[in-house]
Amino acid sequence: MAFDAHLAYCSGCDRKVRVIVNPRVVAEGREPTAKDLICLEHGDSCTGDLCPLFDVPSAEMKERYADLLRRARDRQGGN
Numbered sequence: 001m002a003f004d005a006h007l008a009y010c011s012g013c014d015r016k017v018r019v020i021v022n023p024r025v026v027a028e029g030r031e032p033t034a035k036d037l038i039c040l041e042h043g044d045s046c047t048g049d050l051c052p053l054f055d056v057p058s059a060e061m062k063e064r065y066a067d068l069l070r071r072a073r074d075r076q077g078g079n
């Protein structure tokens with residue numbers, strides 16, 4: 001699955017991170033909201049309880065990332 005990733009500066013880990021819009025937005029034929037943004041670096045280097053880039057609890061970004069991985073696996077027919 002290819003993503004159209006954009007770079008954004010994360011002050012939590014002091015570097016640029018790759019960010020995408022959840023592909024479910026296209027599948028659902030709607031406009032993206034802030035809740036559809038996903039950091040592809042989640043878990044690699046963020047350590048705090050709050051994601052400073054998206055101003056959401058780290059657990060929420062973790063769930064968004066997990067949703068992305070689940071969808072990718074489903075599309076590939078994996079387990």
Ligand code: SF4
Pocket residue numbers: 010011012013017039040041042043045046047050051052053054061
């Ligand atoms: S999820 Fe982690 S790495 Fe990504 S922007 Fe938020 S704090 Fe930074």
